[in-house]
Amino acid sequence: MILVLLLLSAMTALAQGPGGRGGPPNAPRTARQAAPVDLTGYWVAVVVEDWKYRMLQANKGDYDGLPLNAAARKVADAWDPVKDPPPGEDCRNYGAVNLMRQPGRLHITWQDDQTLKLESDAGTQTRLLSFAPSQGQGGGWQGVSLATWDSVPGGRGPVTTGSLKIVTTRLRPGLLRSNGAPYSSNATLTEYFDRVDFSEGNSYLVVTTTVEDPANLTAPYLTSVHFRKQADAAGWNPTACR
Amino acid sequence: MRRLEIKTIVRALLAAALVGGSGFAQDPTAGAGVNSLFRPGATGSGADISGTWMLGGHQDVAYITASGALVDYGGIPFNEAGRLYALAWSASRQTVREEQCAGYTIPYAFYSPGNYRFWEERDPNTQRLIAIHMYFQTSEVSRTVWMDGRPHPPAWAAHTFAGFSTGEWKGNVLHITTTHLKHGYVRGNGASQSDEATVHEALIRHGDRMTYFAETIDPVWFDGPFTKTVINVRNIIDPTAWLYACEDGEEILSRDDAAIPAYQWGQHPFLREYADKNHVPLLGALGGAETTRPEFMTKLRDASAAEAAARALTVPASGVPRQSNRGANSEPDDGEIHTLAVQGSVYMLVGDGGNITVQIGDEGPFVVDTGAGKLSPKVIAAIRALSPRPIQFIVNTSLHSPHTGGNASLAAAGEDPSIQGSFFAGQAPIAATGFFADPAHRATLIAHNNVLVRMQTAKAPAEAIPPDTYLRERRRKWHNGEGIDMFYEPNASTDGDTIVHFRQSDVIATGDIFDMTRYPFIDFANGGSVKGEIDALNNILEKTVYKHDEDGGTMLVPGHGRLADEYDVGEYRAMITIIRDRIQRAINAGASLDQVKAARLTADYDTRFGATTGPWTTDMFVEAVYTSLKSPPKTQNRN
Numbered sequence: 001m002i003l004v005l006l007l008l009s010a011m012t013a014l015a016q017g018p019g020g021r022g023g024p025p026n027a028p029r030t031a032r033q034a035a036p037v038d039l040t041g042y043w044v045a046v047v048v049e050d051w052k053y054r055m056l057q058a059n060k061g062d063y064d065g066l067p068l069n070a071a072a073r074k075v076a077d078a079w080d081p082v083k084d085p086p087p088g089e090d091c092r093n094y095g096a097v098n099l100m101r102q103p104g105r106l107h108i109t110w111q112d113d114q115t116l117k118l119e120s121d122a123g124t125q126t127r128l129l130s131f132a133p134s135q136g137q138g139g140g141w142q143g144v145s146l147a148t149w150d151s152v153p154g155g156r157g158p159v160t161t162g163s164l165k166i167v168t169t170r171l172r173p174g175l176l177r178s179n180g181a182p183y184s185s186n187a188t189l190t191e192y193f194d195r196v197d198f199s200e201g202n203s204y205l206v207v208t209t210t211v212e213d214p215a216n217l218t219a220p221y222l223t224s225v226h227f228r229k230q231a232d233a234a235g236w237n238p239t240a241c242r
Numbered sequence: 243m244r245r246l247e248i249k250t251i252v253r254a255l256l257a258a259a260l261v262g263g264s265g266f267a268q269d270p271t272a273g274a275g276v277n278s279l280f281r282p283g284a285t286g287s288g289a290d291i292s293g294t295w296m297l298g299g300h301q302d303v304a305y306i307t308a309s310g311a312l313v314d315y316g317g318i319p320f321n322e323a324g325r326l327y328a329l330a331w332s333a334s335r336q337t338v339r340e341e342q343c344a345g346y347t348i349p350y351a352f353y354s355p356g357n358y359r360f361w362e363e364r365d366p367n368t369q370r371l372i373a374i375h376m377y378f379q380t381s382e383v384s385r386t387v388w389m390d391g392r393p394h395p396p397a398w399a400a401h402t403f404a405g406f407s408t409g410e411w412k413g414n415v416l417h418i419t420t421t422h423l424k425h426g427y428v429r430g431n432g433a434s435q436s437d438e439a440t441v442h443e444a445l446i447r448h449g450d451r452m453t454y455f456a457e458t459i460d461p462v463w464f465d466g467p468f469t470k471t472v473i474n475v476r477n478i479i480d481p482t483a484w485l486y487a488c489e490d491g492e493e494i495l496s497r498d499d500a501a502i503p504a505y506q507w508g509q510h511p512f513l514r515e516y517a518d519k520n521h522v523p524l525l526g527a528l529g530g531a532e533t534t535r536p537e538f539m540t541k542l543r544d545a546s547a548a549e550a551a552a553r554a555l556t557v558p559a560s561g562v563p564r565q566s567n568r569g570a571n572s573e574p575d576d577g578e579i580h581t582l583a584v585q586g587s588v589y590m591l592v593g594d595g596g597n598i599t600v601q602i603g604d605e606g607p608f609v610v611d612t613g614a615g616k617l618s619p620k621v622i623a624a625i626r627a628l629s630p631r632p633i634q635f636i637v638n639t640s641l642h643s644p645h646t647g648g649n650a651s652l653a654a655a656g657e658d659p660s661i662q663g664s665f666f667a668g669q670a671p672i673a674a675t676g677f678f679a680d681p682a683h684r685a686t687l688i689a690h691n692n693v694l695v696r697m698q699t700a701k702a703p704a705e706a707i708p709p710d711t712y713l714r715e716r717r718r719k720w721h722n723g724e725g726i727d728m729f730y731e732p733n734a735s736t737d738g739d740t741i742v743h744f745r746q747s748d749v750i751a752t753g754d755i756f757d758m759t760r761y762p763f764i765d766f767a768n769g770g771s772v773k774g775e776i777d778a779l780n781n782i783l784e785k786t787v788y789k790h791d792e793d794g795g796t797m798l799v800p801g802h803g804r805l806a807d808e809y810d811v812g813e814y815r816a817m818i819t820i821i822r823d824r825i826q827r828a829i830n831a832g833a834s835l836d837q838v839k840a841a842r843l844t845a846d847y848d849t850r851f852g853a854t855t856g857p858w859t860t861d862m863f864v865e866a867v868y869t870s871l872k873s874p875p876k877t878q879n880r881n
Contacts, residue, residue: 036413044535044536045536046469046534046535047317047533047534047535047536047538048317048318048468048469048470048534049301049302049317049470049471049472050301050302051316051317051526051533052316052520052522052526055316055317055526055533055538055539056521056522056523056526056539056542059520059521062520064303064304065300065301065302065303066300067300103535103536103538103539104536105536122536150414150448161412161413161414161415162413162414163414163446163448192446192448192453194415194444194446194453196415196417196444196446196455197412198417198442198444198457199417199419199442200442200459202457202467204455204457204469206444206446206453206455206471208446208448208451208453208471208473210451221300222298222299222300222451222473222475223299223300223301223473224299224301224453224455224471224472224473225471226455226469226470226471228469235536235537237536
């Protein structure tokens with residue numbers, strides 16, 4: 001009996017083929033088609049985690065929770081709120097490493113079948129989350145982001161879900177925290193985007209972030225934030241970097 | 243031969259499975275950026291959380307070890323009542339005996355430092371997942387998440403710090419819904435969720451890290467969902483420290499047992515400490531749903547307006563109508579009697595007004611209170627379902643009709659073999675005395691003598707009046723294999739209150755002294771007083787013992803509402819004491835009753851225990867407290 005079940009299982013896997021449910025056998029699927037979860041739409045930040053650092057200008061010298069090394073601490077200690085931001089660095093608090101922590105709204109759309117576009121009204125920034133190896137040179141505030149679906153076919157339940165994993169590199173150096181705590185151009189940002197739909201109707205986007213930056217950090221910097229789904233663009237208010 | 247065949251088939255199946263699995267890798271879907279658990283090297287957002295974990299993120303570090311400064315509520319969606327509760331909270335509350343070992347609620351257990359262990363329980367025959375068990379080192383929270391589809395308990399069941407949880411996997415996310423939680427912290431600075439909260443959780447594993455996300459819906463103290471994420475990391479090596487023992491003690495020897503530390507609204511000595519130290523506008527530090535929204539930043543730009551708005555939040559808003567209980571109705575009104583096993587030999591019957599407590603055994607049932615009398619046949623049937631023997635004893639906790647309404651019917655359905663053939667059986671019948679009807683062939687009704695006197699005065703039917711009374715501190719019986727104490731609580735809800743303690747079962751029936759649906763019915767006209775009420779609650783607490791970290795142990799059947807334990811009584815006692823102190827201060831300042839009512843001195847608790855309509859409104863409660871403080875009834879001695 002067990003053998004029969006195993007055989008059926010294997011046959012099912014073969015019959016479905018890589019196209020999975022609903023797709024033609026062996027037909028290539030785009031990232032958009034392969035999406036195990038719909039992340040598109042408008043999302044508003046629910047500012048709870050690290051509330052004072054995110055909602056307000058962080059105080060000079062307050063590095064609680066940041067695994068800064070001595071070099072980074074020295075840089076941060078030299079931060080002068082009066083001279084902040086330096087010329088041409090207005091958006092250094094809105095780089096990819098810190099953008100998702102800003103109080104604001106996100107608008108996520110498919111730019112094409114292989115690219116998710118994430119717009120933030122805070123700082124009026126755009127991130128392109130590419131599922132194809134990018135040819136971009138990087139060097140901007142949002143760096144170069146490679147996206148993958150961390151998919152769980154079936155998982156342990158009846159619903160197929162999964163995470164969006166994003167690895168961002170080639171960043172322009174910016175701030176981990178608005179009081180001068182830095183990250184370097186060699187920082188690697190790894191994010192998971194998970195959609196959570198609770199039974200009472202609220203849908204959330206949970207973003208889990210790891211920053212690795214040996215130039216400034218003694219350990220990977222782990223944080224998470226979340227957003228609530230909006231039905232429409234209500235409250236969408238693009239603002240300049242501040 | 244057979245063995246060889248099986249081996250061959252297994253190899254073929256494995257090969258087929260590998261081909262099937264590798265199909266994902268070969269497919270152009272790989273170009274679409276799909277990682278699968280079936281692919282070698284996949285990072286795998288796993289769907290098994292078994293193992294040991296610990297808090298591992300870098301956010302909110304101030305709340306992990308220091309538990310949060312006083313008046314640091316930014317990001318908590320308080321409503322007025324929730325904020326006022328937190329503002330009245332003094333850290334010295336943690337020295338009150340019943341709060342020293344209070345457990346951590348869900349989701350707060352996930353916000354604490356220390357290690358967690360999760361493991362699965364499976365049916366040995368089917369390997370189906372029955373439950374996921376969780377143990378949290380800090381405060382030793384033991385939790386079961388039922389995965390077998392069982393329903394949540396009824397609203398009148400007891401609450402615990404871990405609550406009652408059911409879960410289901412939705413792909414790689416474990417969804418959990420928890421109800422029946424106790425009142426507890428959301429931040430260790432007095433910011434709290436009520437016992438009416440429902441918590442939704444999502445546990446999302448990414449390799450050796452797990453993101454935890456909780457949404458707390460609390461109609462009592464929040465204006466909207468309180469949502470928060472944290473990150474956990476897997477312990478590769480089992481940590482050896484798993485215990486977090488707590489035992490309460492006498493921490494403030496000079497303090498009156500009945501005193502509950504609390505700050506007065508508008509006079510919080512540390513109101514600005516956190517805000518000033520961290521350069522946080524007070525309006526932000528005071529929390530509220532708006533502090534979670536991006537637009538809140540713009541509200542802070544006008545500093546003087548923000549400061550004025552903040553000041554207004556530190557006291558009850560004037561001109562606002564009283565709020566009423568927003569919790570679930572734990573007193574069913576569906577025309578049915580519902581039986582809940584409490585523990586030992588004791589059961590709680592709900593559905594006919596006040597709660598009815600039933601103890602069973604080799605002798606006839608011992609019943610405390612008889613309900614309103616509207617559903618007496620169903621009450622009798624429910625008791626018969628527990629025991630085939632006739633009801634032998636009935637104790638009334640007071641004269642109030644929701645507790646005595648079924649006296650005549652239940653007594654008539656019972657029988658007291660200890661009277662038959664005794665001297666008492668020959669007592670004058672009702673025709674001669676006007677009361678004490680047919681003592682031999684009825685259950686014996688027992689109460690404090692003042693119940694008898696007041697019911698006679700009120701010309702209650704003779705059959706409903708307890709003929710067997712006592713006058714002093716204690717009445718006791720050995721019945722159904724255990725000792726039963728009846729203690730007199732003078733001038734509490736009335737001047738004739740009795741609490742009944744089943745000693746081996748360790749259950750106390752409290753009557754109207756303790757009510758999980760509303761403020762205590764202090765019946766001033768019948769001898770009740772706030773002083774006696776607080777004394778009675780403290781006397782109950784003298785008899786209770788918790789099982790573990792203020793969960794379980796002695797169970798309390800309140801006059802109305804859900805089953806409770808020591809912690810619930812302790813919090814209720816704290817509430818009444820704090821309100822008593824506020825009203826006493828107002829009286830001392832010369833406030834009239836109308837001024838006290840207008841001041842909304844119960845605003846932090848009204849969304850849980852208040853009422854604007856019905857037989858016992860908040861205004862009536864305030865008036866009873868005010869009146870009994872200004873003109874205390876002639877106090878009767880317990881002894």
